[in-house]
Amino acid sequence: MLSDITIGQYFPGNSFIHRVDPRVKLGMLFFIIVAIFVLDTRADYAVFCLVVAALVQSSRLKPNMLLKALKPLWWILLFTFIIHLFSTPGTSILHVWIFDMTIEGAEKGFFLCLRLALLIVFSSILTYTTSPLALTDALEEIMSPLKHIGVPAHELAMMMTIALRFVPTLISETDKIMKAQRSRGSDFTSGNILERMKRLVPILVPLFISSFRRADELAMAMEARCYRGGVGRTRMKEMRISDTDYMALFIFAVILVILIGLKAVGI
């Protein structure tokens, strides 16, 4: 059922990776993404894969959770691979009609897919090991210098926090309404697309009504507690850079140096 879905995808834990400051993690993810695009030698790819393995090992995530993260992209990956396979000039292995399947194409396709997969996997490791709240807090901190040029960093982060907070609520609400309508003989699994869309009305209308009511109540509750935006607001949990973070940054720097070194040598 719907209630079996995990959104936010955070798997609580207390590993080294879990304990690294979310700002540091976000920063590292940014550099890793840049690195994946810039550093494209085979040895670099090997290092990236080793890093993924090490991260999975130390954060005690189950490897099949990463496969699950890749699942929605399966078709895109396959498509990318096939396009490259047939559109790259080189040594032909198979000739189909006007297309040539080439060794160079297979290689290029494989590495591009690997690159895409690495992007997803690294981002998933971040969301798997960082609670959504910690992530939005980190985003707010990172965006806070932009406040001076009028970017409402706090408001944006608050909106994200609230949205994330209500995802499980909305899912359970949807689940409940679906069950209620199914008990009244509604069937969501058969019929053509048009019929299925029509059947969503009995779910969406109650869902919208309860969402508006909830938003109203939340606004009232926030006002009752004198919420007035981010100015002068302090935090209950201050984020501090700790030894763990220095350690993480050090390891990260070593990995980057290795990656750049490999690229420079050109293996």
Add this chain to the structure above:
Amino acid sequence: MMSIEIKELAYTYMRGTPFERKALEGVSLDIPKGSYVALAGHTGSGKSTLIQHMNGLLSPDKGSVVVDGTDINKKSDAARKMRRKVGMVFQYPENQLFEETVAFDIAFGPLNLGLDEAAATKRVKKAMELVQLDYDKYKERSPFQLSGGQKRRAAIAGVLAMQPDYLVLDEPAAGLDPQGKEDMMQMVKSLHKGGTTIVLVSHDMDDIARFADKLVVMDGGRIIFDGKPMELFSDREKTEHAGLRLPKLTSLLLSVREAGFDVDVTMTDMDKAVEMIAGMIRERKCRNAK
């Protein structure tokens, strides 16, 4: 067999993830046709999970649910039809209303059953009569303009229009004012009198003592009591052990008995009980005067 037969039911939420949680384990239960069964237990004891198995909203990991002789988790037309014989009124059912008018909303179920408009309208009329909403007055109204209690009755009518043989209600009186609550309980009682089998999830022991002829208590995904309500309530210790509170009247009668009067603690009618106690006191006074 005309009943809902639940055998060795087991169910686990979010199987195979770190969030796995056992909700039901080895639950066996019989709900005979024509009975009024109350289901009690703490929040998280598995009541909601159990009732969702009764019309196939959840399918069990282990065990079976057999309604009137048909296993409802089989993939057959007969099973699908039988699931519809069990009506389900969730908590705050007014949250399921969506149509433009009350009549359309109530007709949603019958139309899903494949009835034509005339037959559906007939059912709408009957269902509204059962929940005491005047058809001519309310049929054209938007369900969102009704009062809280009326909305709930309209939503329940939406379930009754399916003409279920079994009706499962999850705290139908939650959030209603005392009068609304009493009206709701009387309505359920009259449905029961009309031949519908009732399964009532309730935290109100007074209601359970007054109306139910069978009480099932759950704790930690298991059934810890299954019998006549008074079998449990007439024993203060057993009731507390089951994590329940005594009905007010039973508590009073037990105290009276502990004070040395020979009263029938299984009474559920407040007026009769008061009369009986008053009579005994008068009798004792007379005796003392002599």
